[in-house]
Amino acid sequence: MDPLIPLRLPVTGLHGPVYEQLFALYLGIGIVAALLVFSLMAYLIHRYRAAGPSDVDPPDAPRAGAAPIERGDCRVPLVLALLVTLVLFSVSLGTFDTIALYHDEPNDPDALRIDVVAYRYGFSYTYPDGSVVVDNLTVPVDRTVVLKITSTDVFHNFAVPELRLKADAIPGHTTMLWFKGDSPGTHRIQCMELCGTDHGAMVGSLRILSAPEYDQWVARGG
């Protein structure tokens, strides 16, 4: 296989690394939890396997039609529940910090505010000066960009996976997404909600330009 094809999804932007950190936390705890469960299962299967078809049953083996027998220490399920709860709520602390980062619109007077309108099958971008560009969004590096996203027809979704960004584009409703590019580059934008026949082709790109290049681009009239 071509060694140039990256097997992992690249990550960039302001949110990208924060997202990846949170993901790594979840993944680490998830893998430990899964390994614990699997080893417990493997151990019990190995340890308590019947020697053969004629192996003697335990005394409380189930019998057809017998009333169910209650078994087990009631503290075990409770401790388990408590343990799972603790783990979940410790990871969700990290989640709430990251949610705040995504959700709280930055109070940056210098922010570039762009209206995004999704349609079948593309995105149009209206800049503060009223100029409209379709498909490719061009922004300067290191500047806060605030997107107000809506749709003219059906439910779409505006996603920039390499920046770990995503928001629904819903007709009759506006969603907000903000980001800051940390290096010049081009990233894939795509629709991630089934919106019709050419949903798979509803792709554009995000161009992050250095400040002088961006000014040139604006001067050329977008």
Add this chain to the structure above:
Amino acid sequence: MQRSARVLGVSLLCTVVLLVSLAPLMSGFSGGIGGQRVANGCTCHGEGGADPSVSPLLLGVPQTYEAGMSYNLTVQIQGGPVPGGEHQGGFNLDASDGALLTRDDTTQRQEGQLTHTTAGNGQRTWQVAWMAPKEEDHIVTFRLLVNSVDGDFAPSSTDSWNRATFTSRGPGAGGIPQPQGGTHTPLLQRWFPLPLVVVLSLVLAVLIVLLLLPPAAVRGPLGRFLLHWLTTTNHKDIGVLYFVTSLLMYLVGGALAMVMRGQLAGPSGDLVSPQLYNQLVTMHGAIMALFFLSPLGFAFANYLVPLQIGARDLAFPRINALSYWLYLLGALVAASGFFVGGAADVGWTFYAPLTNATYSPGLGVDLAGIGLFLLFLSVTISTINFLVTILRLRAPTMGLWQVPMFTWSVLMTVLIMLIIFPALGGALLLLVSDRHFGTHFFDSALNGALLWDHLFWFFGHPEVYVLLLPSLGTTAEILQAFSRRPLYGRRYIMGAMVVGVVLSVIVWGHHMFTTGIDQRFLEVQVVLTESISIPFAVIVLCYILTLHGGKLRLRTPALWALGSLALFTIGGITGVFLASQALDTHLRGSYYVVAHFHYTLVGSTTFALIGGIYYWFPKMSGRMLSERLGRWHFGISFLSFNLNFLPLFELTDMPRRIATYDVARWVPYNQVATVGAIIFGVAQLLLIVNLLQSMRRGAPAGKDPWRGPSLEWTLSSPPPHDPSEQPPVVVAAPATQAVTTGSSSDPAVGTAKG
């Protein structure tokens, strides 16, 4: 008396079937405005059907206009033939209010409408202007027709035209908006359902003849066979009907999946068109979740719940039969879209407004909607049936907390169904009403897209637990039988299921994390969704602890049950990621989600229910299944399932429901997944072979081949068709004695007579 009841029933059924089969015709009779003055987008060309690959765009239409203001609009054509050459496209734009104006010589006014000029023939974008009406309270509808031309203007070249409507509302426009432009269904398509009507009428004719004849008049083995299976109300027969139908659905849904995975094996697969791919995606989801998994669980529920609680039958046997026939009819109607111009292609989530008459004018959405509505009827009456049966018809000495785990899980399942299916039924009625009677429940201007989201996911999320719970009950039965020990913490598992049921109906908001609705609601949903893993983690761990101190026998059912627990662990843990709104902001709508829910719905649920087949088939048929084939079936399925879905967790940037792609990184993952899927698909045929072979020459099973825990194993295999004697009754063992002494004294089994 009985005869008149039968006549009444048959005529009722006929009416339902006729109405159902005629309903799609209504989509042909649109009562909308506009679209009549101009036949298609460009009068220079001939007529033809709308081409869905062409999208008319009108950019710059304000959502709310300012009275008297002038707006610059851009007409644009997306899609259609590859442009080049002199003739590229044309358009016709009509506004119901205000004035349309030209801005250059590429457009012209004709009877108040705007269209392109000869000078504007060579382009696909036109700049026009619109003066908003002076009144503040109007709702303006723009109707845009565009024609995409391939450039050479040959007389032979076909038209690729399409239409779209756009609206702008005045700041004072309240109340009910005016109807938008109606749909235009080509005449031919109106009568497409005709074959369906003919087939259904034939089936009906046979039914009527069979049912109205006095039973003695039906002769011959085929006639008797048909009469028996069509009229049976016996819970075991209905269970068998559900069993056979759901297995057929498994094969159909699986075949659709094979085509999809084949299409995705390479970046630009051309096995199917994007249109057909979207139909496959939709029907695969609907069939597997609603017409395979749930009915397979209910096949066991029908067959076993009465046996497990010592009842003679379900509380309402006739309603039970009706429930099955409604389910079958629903499945047929939903899938029939494939034969009448295209099945639903909007995803099984049916997101508004993609489902409305403008964006989905075809019959597919109607048929799927009607199919699901029939399923809703089926489920609702079935729910009542099982609730009454489990709560009222238990053997006299069996307390509610003593029912076998499978029965308990069915009780939990029907409780969820009772709560959620009305939301689906209501939402479907509103959708059909929007599509055909011009109502505006899911109108975007009234935030209809979000309304659908809430209604659908209020049903859709708990539905996952509807699928999951019977399989958890099945696993519990299997684990007890094969580990030779009672369930660990049985009462706590039962309690955890109750907690799971309650939580399941209040966490639907995690499907709306990226919709930008009130963040306070969403943050509550984060916590609730995380909490739901607590009861299920307890259940899984208690299941595993059941093995402790046992004498585990790894027969085929046990393999499937343990495999299901392992895969459920992965599905559950990856689900916790999605419960985090922050992580969901990247993962939503991607193949990560696809991988996650296939781990829960295939890995966990389907594996456990297949374990249930290996476990209970000997009881149902009286014959054993081949252990060797069963082991192969499990081994191959387990490996190929992981091969299929484990790599997909990495594709967090690949959107679901796309037919082609152009990202090199996605190719290897998709190829591995396709290989896994095909092996998995072929392996499922081993089950069918095993079932058929066992029915012909399987070893006799005897009463209790696995020494299972609950009442069904005290009966002969298969159990007597009509229980003539009093059903067996559990005699409760004193709990303390059973737990602590572990003495070999049998908790007694007897009959009510004895």
